[in-house]
Amino acid sequence: MSVTTAPGFALEESGEKATLRLTGDWTVMTIHLLDDDLAGLKHDHAVLVDVSGLTRIDTAGAFLIDRTLRAAPEGSALSGTNDVARKLIEQVHAVSDPAPPAKVVDHGFVALLERTGRGFVGVMSEIYKTLAFLGETIVTTLRLVMQPWKLRWTSIVAVMEEAGLDAMPIIAFLSFFVGMVVAYIGATTLREFDLEIYTVELIGYSMLREFGVVLTGIVLAGRTNSSFTAQIGTMKMRQEIDAMQTLGLKPMDILVAPRILALLLMTPALTFVATLAGIAGGVVDGWSSLDINPGVFLDRLRNSVPLEHFWVGLSKAPVFGFVVTLIACRQGLNVGGSVQSLGNATTTSVVQGLFAVIVLDAIFAILYMELGI
Numbered sequence: 001m002s003v004t005t006a007p008g009f010a011l012e013e014s015g016e017k018a019t020l021r022l023t024g025d026w027t028v029m030t031i032h033l034l035d036d037d038l039a040g041l042k043h044d045h046a047v048l049v050d051v052s053g054l055t056r057i058d059t060a061g062a063f064l065i066d067r068t069l070r071a072a073p074e075g076s077a078l079s080g081t082n083d084v085a086r087k088l089i090e091q092v093h094a095v096s097d098p099a100p101p102a103k104v105v106d107h108g109f110v111a112l113l114e115r116t117g118r119g120f121v122g123v124m125s126e127i128y129k130t131l132a133f134l135g136e137t138i139v140t141t142l143r144l145v146m147q148p149w150k151l152r153w154t155s156i157v158a159v160m161e162e163a164g165l166d167a168m169p170i171i172a173f174l175s176f177f178v179g180m181v182v183a184y185i186g187a188t189t190l191r192e193f194d195l196e197i198y199t200v201e202l203i204g205y206s207m208l209r210e211f212g213v214v215l216t217g218i219v220l221a222g223r224t225n226s227s228f229t230a231q232i233g234t235m236k237m238r239q240e241i242d243a244m245q246t247l248g249l250k251p252m253d254i255l256v257a258p259r260i261l262a263l264l265l266m267t268p269a270l271t272f273v274a275t276l277a278g279i280a281g282g283v284v285d286g287w288s289s290l291d292i293n294p295g296v297f298l299d300r301l302r303n304s305v306p307l308e309h310f311w312v313g314l315s316k317a318p319v320f321g322f323v324v325t326l327i328a329c330r331q332g333l334n335v336g337g338s339v340q341s342l343g344n345a346t347t348t349s350v351v352q353g354l355f356a357v358i359v360l361d362a363i364f365a366i367l368y369m370e371l372g373i
Contacts, residue, residue, distance in 0.1 A: 005055050007034055011041065018045050019079070020068070023053035026061025038068055046075030051085040062092040069093075133330045140252040141260050155258035163224040163259075164266030171219050171270055172277040175207075178215060179281025182206055187290050196290055200297055203282035204305030212275035213313045214361050216267060217320035221353030225328040228259055229349040232332025233342045241333070256329045260322060267321030268314055275313065312373055316364050323360060324353045 007024040020041075024030070049069060051057075066089055069076055078086050144151050186202040232255055235241050241251050279301070286292040331349035335342050 007031060007061075009034065009038065011047075013045075018047045019050055020047050021050045021053055022065070023055075025056040026054055026064065027056055027058045028060035031061050031064050035064065038064065039071075041068070045073060046077075047072045048077060048079040050080045051078060051082045051089070052080035054080075054082050054085045057085045057088060059088065059092055062089045063096065065089050066093045066096055130327075130330060134326060136252060137256055137260060137326055137329070140250075141257050144253065144257050145261075150253070151261070152254065152258050155254070156262050159259050159262035160266050163220070163227070163263060164270060167219060167223060167270060168273050170223065171216055171274045174219065175212060175215050175274040175277035176281040176284075178211055179203060179207060179278035180285040181281075182211070182278075183282040183285035184289060187285070197292070197300075199282070199286060199290060200292070200300045201304050203279060203286075204301045205309060207275050207278035207282070208305065208309040209313045210361070210365075212278055213271045213316045213320065214357065215278075216270045216274045216317065217324065217357035217361070218354060220263070220267065220270075220321065220324045221357050222350055224263070225324050225349050225353040226346050228325065228328035229332040229335075229346045230342065232329060233335035233345050236333060236335045237337055237339075237342060251333070255332075259325050259329060263321035263325045264318050267317040271314055271317040275310065308373070312368060316361065319360060319364075320357055323356045327352045327356060 005024040007022070007026050007030045009023070010021045012019045012021065047069075049065060049072075051065070054061075062085070069078070069089075078089060080086070183199055183203050186199045187196045190196045190198055190202075232241075235255070241255075244251055244254065283294050283297050286297050287294055328349050331345040331352070335345045
């Protein structure tokens with residue numbers, strides 16, 4: 001049975017020279033005895049670390065010695081005749097990353113301008129790359145539509161089921177309760193003016209023009225967007241996309257175009273379901289809180305709210321679906337080789353998707369208002 005020797009060190013200084021003599025067993029079982037003392041060692045000159053006195057050493061001890069050398073002033077080096085210890089320390093040094101220097105945060109006015117400028121350049125670069133990807137996507141999709149025998153119908157139908165049919169219960173559930181909330185708030189407010197019957201028009205206009213399609217876009221941005229980015233990003237990490245290109249296959253044709261076409265077809269259907277569910281929520285709330293019979297509610301809705309408002313809301317749906325899918329696919333193709341890049345891309349994709357849905361809805365609202373629609 002081997003006897004363990006306690007580790008130790010002694011710093012000998014002579015003028016501008018300093019020697020750190022190491023003794024004993026520097027192993028994973030013993031280095032905790034001197035880790036703090038060695039980390040607090042201060043010296044102003046280069047240090048020679050003498051490893052002649054080491055009786056046993058493993059990678060844990062070699063890492064601690066290498067850390068000490070990295071923290072020592074420039075010119076510090078190993079010394080001594082213990083070749084085994086020297087070789088192990090050199091191997092650990094070769095595979096160890098130096099501690100990153102502490103970042104000095106400048107809070108001055110010039111630093112603020114620099115960060116603002118870098119942020120602006122980053123935003124403009126992101127817009128430029130997105131527009132370039134948009135052009136490539138439109139060209140690819142139109143080319144495949146003009147040559148339908150090249151479309152991957154199996155992929156399109158699978159995406160329609162995953163992103164469309166599977167999302168219908170969620171969208172219907174959310175829209176139903178949003179319709180109830182809008183009806184309740186509208187009835188509570190209009191009751192003060194004895195105009196609670198106009199809750200029917202409030203539900204009709206809000207669900208047909210805005211809430212139905214916006215809720216659909218938000219669910220797609222949060223659910224489908226992240227799913228597409230994660231799927232394509234995982235393929236990018238595993239180098240499956242590089243393999244496709246090696247085989248002569250185009251990722252835009254296989255991964256992007258089927259998702260674009262599937263969402264273009266399914267987003268109007270999801271919007272239709274969301275609108276119906278929202279109106280159903282309004283009917284339930286009107287029946288329970290306003291004592292409006294569902295038949296009377298629907299009859300007044302049909303007579304008071306023109307059908308064109310339904311088509312106004314439905315016209316936004318393909319645009320929302322296209323933009324959300326475009327962002328998801330672009331972020332997925334931008335994933336690097338690390339898991340962290342996949343997480344960052346998924347987060348960025350969801351944020352950009354939500355932002356795009358809200359901004360596009362505002363643009364549509366202003367445009368239709370100016371056109372008198």
